Amino acid sequence: MSSAELADASGVNAAKVRKDLSHFGTYGTPGTGYDVDFLLGQIRRELGTDQDRPVVIVGIGHLGHALARSQGFVSAGFKLAGLFDNDPRTVGEEVGGLIVRHVSELAELCARERVSVGVVTTPAFAAQDVADQLVSGGVGAILNFAPALVVTPDPVLVRHVDFSAELQVLAFYQAHPEAVRTRETVPPQRREIDSVEHAVEEIDSAKAASARPLGL
Amino acid sequence: MSSAELADASGVNAAKVRKDLSHFGTYGTPGTGYDVDFLLGQIRRELGTDQDRPVVIVGIGHLGHALARSQGFVSAGFKLAGLFDNDPRTVGEEVGGLIVRHVSELAELCARERVSVGVVTTPAFAAQDVADQLVSGGVGAILNFAPALVVTPDPVLVRHVDFSAELQVLAFYQAHPEAVRTRETVPPQRREIDSVEHAVEEIDSAKAASARPLGL
DNA sequence: TTTTGTGAAAGGCTTCACAGCC
DNA sequence: GGCTGTGAAGCCTTTCACAAAA
Structure with a gap:
């Protein structure tokens, strides 16, 4: 071609x-x-993207659901390593083949599974807090869908997807x-x-x- | 400041x-x-964005739901003018204060309400078809979340939001x-x-x- | 002949740095 | 003193156009 x-x-x-x-x-x-x-x-x-980097999604609302079920991960060379929420009604639910865990387990799982990217689909007010936990779990990059500015220490990358913009x-x-x-x-x-x-x-x-x- | x-x-x-x-x-x-x-x-x-441009969302899956319920429209100077799907189980449902209509009404409503932007949150295979209907309804711009290339006649703008990318x-x-x-x-x-x-x-x-x- | 890989040109965006204004 | 608006410089991206390769 x-x-x-x-x-x-x-x-x-x-x-x-x-x-x-x-x-x-x-x-x-x-x-x-x-x-x-x-x-x-x-x-x-x-x-x-030839080695199935592990990704977690935090915030399993409608957007988190949509991303978790999308085929975007596999085709792009990623694999879902975990889903997290803090709503007891959502924790335990199965989405896209994974059980939603409580955010209290977030940092530990990220460290254990050497998670590469954290996807933030929480409400705006929770985004920075979630990002901090991702960073403490050793995540190297954050994809932020929340309408909030997220800041991270220097080596951690952040990309912001902004629907309104x-x-x-x-x-x-x-x-x-x-x-x-x-x-x-x-x-x-x-x-x-x-x-x-x-x-x-x-x-x-x-x-x-x-x-x-x-x-x- | x-x-x-x-x-x-x-x-x-x-x-x-x-x-x-x-x-x-x-x-x-x-x-x-x-x-x-x-x-x-x-x-x-x-x-x-000081005049509340009318927007429609086509494809009321999880992503369409998420966008319809977000506050992104109002704060950005838009207003939701219609929600559309082709699944009978979804049509008639109320989301974000609007009743989901069948896509067969799409072009007509866009023309009647002078819709400014069409948001496409359908599966990939339906995106081009929906875009064509939006264009025939006189919509001037399309925001495409479907993982598919959408082409339009010249004055119609398309922006593609690509999660995998x-x-x-x-x-x-x-x-x-x-x-x-x-x-x-x-x-x-x-x-x-x-x-x-x-x-x-x-x-x-x-x-x-x-x-x-x-x-x- | 067709098509690549790439210097060079063109174009655009970002930053500097400072005269001028408050 | 502090800050804006902006020409000029610097940097980066895109496009052109062509020698070389198949």
């Missing part, structure tokens, strides 16, 4: 695909393109159509994408596209 | 706060700083600690933030911070 095909399938510029992949190594063949399966393996290795971005572009970066009008239509980090998705969707010639 | 305080409260550089705000106008006073309430109003006006970014930085952009070590700790578009949040959190001098 050529860089142009990968680009079309994922919505980016072909030069960007080649440049991004070149940061990892020389995986393509001039005149032929890339071997998609090989590429997938290499990218997963580079991303560190996404809506506001859309509102902004609707209020200022002149600020919209025009999409190229060649088919297939493109979506915006951020950077190197989406490489696996690019490949995944390209692969899916090649498997189904006509739409979904 | 000074740009330095706003910056600390939201995790960005003070010069960036000033530069970003300067794109909208001259709202600060040298020697004094910014009037937070005035600033909030101006930013909301610029973002176009967020996890993979964290995995990448854990696998490559040398690639982590070092945070400044001065207190208070900072989080990463993207750009101008987070201005309302910066202000919101700064305001909240000023209201509670000591933590949460």
Whole structure:
């Protein structure tokens, strides 16, 4: 598959695909393109998602439920190591094949299972407290869905997924159509994408596209 | 409140706060700083979130439930105009004060209520179909949570929130600690933030911070 | 011929640093 | 003295365009 095909399938510029992949190594063949399966393996290795890193979810409300049951973990190279809540009505429930535990066990389990990422889906007021416990359990990264700022000591990474902010971005572009970066009008239509980090998705969707010639 | 305080409260550089705000106008006073309430109003006006834009959610599974019940809409300047699903067991249920309707009514309601943004929380296989119906109902922007690429005709904006991609970014930085952009070590700790578009949040959190001098 | 990998150019974003204002 | 608004510098990302490889 050529860089142009990968680009079309994922919505980016072909030069960007080649440049991004070149940061990892020389995986393509001039005149032929890339071997998609090989590429997938290499990218997963580079991303560190080839070894099923353990993840916990804290806060098993509707959002926690949704994430726990999603297939997002397995396809992304993670495995669910634990679910936690502090509501006695939720603790003990089975979700996605795991029993929900009480948050009092959080730090200990994280340390024991060497949990890599903690996903915070609690209400805002509990987010920082949960993050602190994750950190004390040795978790190296936090994905925060709570609408609250979470701060951590230096080596611990935090990413914040902010639903309201996404809506506001859309509102902004609707209020200022002149600020919209025009999409190229060649088919297939493109979506915006951020950077190197989406490489696996690019490949995944390209692969899916090649498997189904006509739409979904 | 000074740009330095706003910056600390939201995790960005003070010069960036000033530069970003300067794109909208001259709202600060040298020697004094910014009037937070005035600033909030101006930013909301610029973002176009001062007029309660109508939003629909399609796909009332756990994620749709979570979003429908969140306070994210009101605080961000939106209002829920409709909830849709195609499962007869879900249609008719009340969620967040609204009755879930059947997707067959989607396009019509969007047109009638002049819906601004459609939030897609369906399974992947349904996302493109739902997006098409949103577009035919005249919706101008789509926020897609389904793990599927959604394409739209040119003026319709799409934003994709990708849970797996967020996890993979964290995995990448854990696998490559040398690639982590070092945070400044001065207190208070900072989080990463993207750009101008987070201005309302910066202000919101700064305001909240000023209201509670000591933590949460 | 087709397509890669990559220097170089272009473009954009962030930060610095300071004149000017309060 | 403190702080804003902003030109200029620095840095990073994206795109172009082409020599080299198959």
